[in-house]
Amino acid sequence: MRANFSNMDRFELVKGVGQEIIKESELKQLLREKKHPVAYDGFEPSGLAHLPVGVYRPLLIKDLLAAGVKVKLILADSFAWINNKFDGDLERIRTAGEYFVEVWKAAGVDMKKVEVIWHKEFFDDPEYWKKVIIIARNHSLKRTRRSLAIAGRSDDDSQSAALNFYPSMQCADIFHIGADICQLGLDQRKVNMLAREIAEKRDIVKQLGYEGKGVNGKPVIVSHRMLMGLDGPAGAKGFDEDSAIDRAISSKMSKSIPDTSIFVHDSAEDIKRKINSAFCPMNTAKDNPVLEYTKEIIFRSSGELEIKRPEKFGGDFTFSSYRELEASYAGGDLHPQDLKGAVAREIDRLVSPIRVHFEKDNKAARLYEAVTNG
RNA sequence: CCCGGUGUAGCUCAAUUUGGUAGAGCGUUGGACUGUAGAUCCAAUGGUUGCUGGUUCAAAUCCGGUCGCCGGGACCA
Known part of the structure; x- marks a missing residue:
């Protein structure tokens, strides 16, 4: 640094x-x-x-x-x-x-x-x-x-x-x-x-x-920012007088709704399954949770994202900025399913050290156990 | 402590009056349609009716007891 x-x-x-x-x-x-x-x-x-x-x-x-x-x-x-x-x-x-x-x-x-x-x-x-x-x-x-x-x-x-x-x-x-x-x-x-x-x-x-x-x-x-839940934007629930802020808060990923949340203990398969079922309208950047994770988490952490896709859909491609990726997505060049594959892979990359730590480290495993049974 | 209300599917509730072993919407799962998801259509999944004892051929429903939640009130030397 x-x-x-x-x-x-x-x-x-x-x-x-x-x-x-x-x-x-x-x-x-x-x-x-x-x-x-x-x-x-x-x-x-x-x-x-x-x-x-x-x-x-x-x-x-x-x-x-x-x-x-x-x-x-x-x-x-x-x-x-x-x-x-x-x-x-x-x-x-x-x-x-x-x-x-x-x-x-x-x-x-x-x-x-x-x-x-x-x-x-x-x-x-x-x-x-x-x-x-x-x-x-x-x-x-x-x-x-x-x-x-x-x-x-x-x-x-x-x-x-x-x-x-x-x-x-x-x-x-x-x-x-x-x-x-x-x-x-x-x-x-x-x-x-x-x-x-x-x-x-x-x-x-x-x-x-x-x-x-x-x-x-x-x-x-x-x-x-409040990261959105996997199911995308929710209606305003009365948290704030400002409707945009209200919606942002109302749509947040909630621990108490496991199906719309990804946890640091989720397996690679869990993450893949959850991201795959996430709300992700084509060509639309606004209120799109998958794009939000891409911007806020993936690019914040690594600065680039490689998309892997079959030749018939354009072949592999690496984006080096979120701005570039968003433009491609909004323009229809990047398909949601190809994005999802990459996002699931990268989120797992970030989650896996945490997940593994709580499996391998005795003290961590004990804490995880205690919280789970609490 | 007293009075009233309430407890039924994962959630919100119906069926209690006139006892006949429970329904809907939402959700979840699968299918159709889309190279994702959503929307839409089709199908499936759903419950020891808070617990307990009794009356009855038969109890979510009636009666007793008990527990939880909500509201109101009383006590406050």
Whole structure:
């Protein structure tokens, strides 16, 4: 990897990670001002690692690291506990968290450069709770409910009251770790926006100990894309007022729907079968999950893609950029079935080291076992 | 703790009033059509009716008990 990136290169790298950036001008400024700004991502340990978490996120982390960004990863064990994951058993939640760390190691992330934070540490810190309350004091209950972005608005009232702590806590995380960049999924944008709004008050920023962080005491938001499920775009489910964002979130690949997800433990045959049955309209680049994986995963990881196909369909061909491939596909020169073959092969190439690690390594196998039976 | 509602196929629900061993849509699988998928058409797959005891020739249905979920209320010295 090259050692000296220009600020413009660094900007392009970070920009490439985000589907939405609030705001680009601030990101530019941040990268100018700080050689090693802090970005954070966090999530609740639960279930098995699928493509977005097990393969895509590691690729994004690598890009951030390459841009000189310091990456902090919050394993939201206490959030999972509040949410009653694993029957509220913190030990099992922690095991699930360790499993994910193991996934990223196997995916080739240099975990020495990534700071892993267990949220439970904050949970036990009175200073953290002070920040949670300061944030809660500075926005309305209505705003908190809006930030939750729970699908199916009609039964919002029957949700656990504990969920109301989420937004204030998640915001507090940002200030508590002094994150310059909120690098979470697009589905988390509302909470990040809330943090920006709260950060507009100077005295609050001071109380939260966030002075000098972000840009002018405000965090920059770099929301990464939600990879689509294998079955393609879904209708809007009410996650956001913006219909495009709503659809993007509604269409995301979900761990809880195994048939539309690829997991890092899937065999080459599984992957082939799943990709082959994926939604993939001919000549159409928009809302096409297979093309999305091609762009976001394959080209992000290797920079070229070889298509193998019978002579009668044009013979083998190697694309050296996504742009080139998309044009060919949109023009009808590249057939979906030929693309699928190549995509399945390349996804397996990325998944197989992880899959094998969890089969061969004793510690990893034990974690996998524990999460599977959890 | 009390009152009410509810529990039926993987999912959403019907059949309970007038007992006769369960249906639909969606999903899943296969086929047709496309050199992929989807859409469309055809076919198949689907359930110890929460659990338990009883009444009856016969119980998803009636009666008792029990468990889970949802809503409301009471208690708050």
